[in-house]
Amino acid sequence: MLSAIVETTYNLFDQLHTRRLRRFYATKSFDAVIDVGSHKGEFINLVVAGRTPIYSFEPQSAVRDELKRNTADKNVIEYFDCAVSDRVGTVDFYLNSLSSTSSIKAPASGSPWIRFKTALLGGTLIKGKTTVAVQTLDTALANRIPAGARILLKIDVEGAEGEVLRGARNLFATHDITAVQIEQASYRIYSGSELDPVRILAEYGYDVEARFLFPLLNFSDIVFCKRQP
DSSP, X not given: OHHHHHHHHHHHHHHHHHHHHXXXXXXXXXXXXXXXXXXXXXXXXXXXXXXXXXXXXXXXXHHHHHHHHHTTTSOEEEEEOSEEOSSOEEEEEEEESSGGGOXXXXXOTTOHHHHHHHHHTTTXXXXXXXXEEEEOHHHHTTTTSOTTOEEEEEEOOTTOHHHHHHTTHHHHHHSEEEEEEEXXXXXXXBSXXXXXXXXXXXXXXXXXXXXXXXXXXXXXXXXXXXXXX
């Protein structure tokens, strides 16, 4: 019950945050959207315009039906029921009591934010662990999107953004990825090493265009655009 109340409250803040993103993207045009970490379709519904083709990735079976219902009137070309990383196979997936923050990364138990979040959720942060299929974007989207399409790549995978980018090297080399949106936590919240997505995007030739700080101050959505020659 407590986790449901927290998630409902969190989702209200998320709607406010996403509306800011929608205003930003209203001035831009894309031929396709790749949504890695679709959750229940919040980004697709509030940001993606009209009949823009969408490729959706979401590994959580618990939210998959709701994702499909919520985006039924959108032009989703395919729902990929898998996690995304820099390798192909299977991976452990940590089911968070706040489903929008489930991840292939285990939480860092010593993080002050994780301790606060655990207390807020009644003492239980991780409610289970499962095994899910994992793909790279290079593998999953090979020959799926026309090479000339202007693409928006949105990645919200709770700490594994760097791995997603590493697994999309060929996609970046062969397609016009016009903009990339990633989520960056304000604190260290995951255990183990993390690839730096900002550094990887700099290697790929992208600079920061805009930052949107979430109302609870725990993360920012950062939009990158191609560096001009």
